[in-house]
Amino acid sequence: MDSKDYKKFYLIREDVLPESVVKTLMIKDALKNDPTLSIFEAVKQFDLSRSAFYKYRDTIFPVDEKMENTKEFTLILYVNDIIGMLAEVLNKLSALNLSVLTIHQSIPMDNRATITVSLDAKGTNLEIDDVIASLQTIDYVSKVELISMTI
Template sequence: MNNKDYKKFFLIREDVLPESVVKTLKIKEALKQDPDMSIFEAVKQFDLSRSAFYKYRDTIFPVEEKMQTTKEFTLILYVNDVVGMLANVLNKLSTWHLSVLTIHQSIPMKNRATITLSLDATDTDLELDDVVDLLKEIDNVTKVELISMTI
C-alpha cells in the first residue's frame, strides 16, 4: 500500500479546531437543513470562502454522522475504588439501553481504578456525547474518555 493512499483519522475537540473548519461544519449542517440553499449562499452566510469550504467539506464530519450505521465505542472511566462501583455503572448503562460488549476493571491502586467498557448504543437514542456526560454524573466517576469507536 502506498503511504499516500493511507489516511489517518483523529478525534479532536471542536474548541481546538481552526475557525474555517468549524464554519465548514456549520455550513454542511445548514445545507443539510435547507436543501434549497446554494453553497454560495451558505458560505456567504457564515463568512467563509468557497475554496476553504471545498477544501474541508469532505475531510471533517461530526462523530455522530459517522456513527449512524454502527454505534459501537469504547470508553475508559476513571473511578474511585468504592464497593459496588462497577455494579452501579452497569445498572446505569442498562437503564440507558446500552449493551456492554466487553468490560475490564483494573486492580485498584491508591483507591483509584479504571473501568474500560466497549458499548453498543444501537438500542438507545443517546448520542456519544450524552453517554459520556451521563457517565460523568455518576458518583465516584472522576473522568471519562473515549478511546475508540467503530465508524
C-alpha cells in the same frame, strides 16, 4: 498498500479546531437541514470562503455522523475505588439501553481505578456526548473519555 493511499484518522475536540474547520461543520449542518440553501448562501451566512469550505467539506465530520450504522465505541471511566462502583456504571448503561460488548476494570491503586467498556448503542438514539455526560453524573466518576469507535 501505497502510503499515499492510506489516510490516518484522528479524534480531536472541537475547541482546538481552526475556526474555518468549525465553520465548515456548521455549513454542512445548515446545508443538511435546509436543502434549499445553496453553498454560496451558506458560506456567506457563516462568513467563510467557498475555497475553505471545499477544502474541508469531505475531510471533517462529526463523530456521531459516522456512527449512524455501527454505533460501537469504547469509553474509559476514571473512578474512585468504591464498593458497587462497577455495578452502578452497569446500571446506568442498562438504563441508557446500551449493550456492553466488553468490560475491564483495573486493579485499584491509591483508591483509584479505571473501567473500560466497549458499547453497542444500536438500541438507543443517544449520541456519544450524551452517554459521556450521563456517566459523568455518577458519584465518584471523575472523568469519562472516548478512546475508540467503529466507523
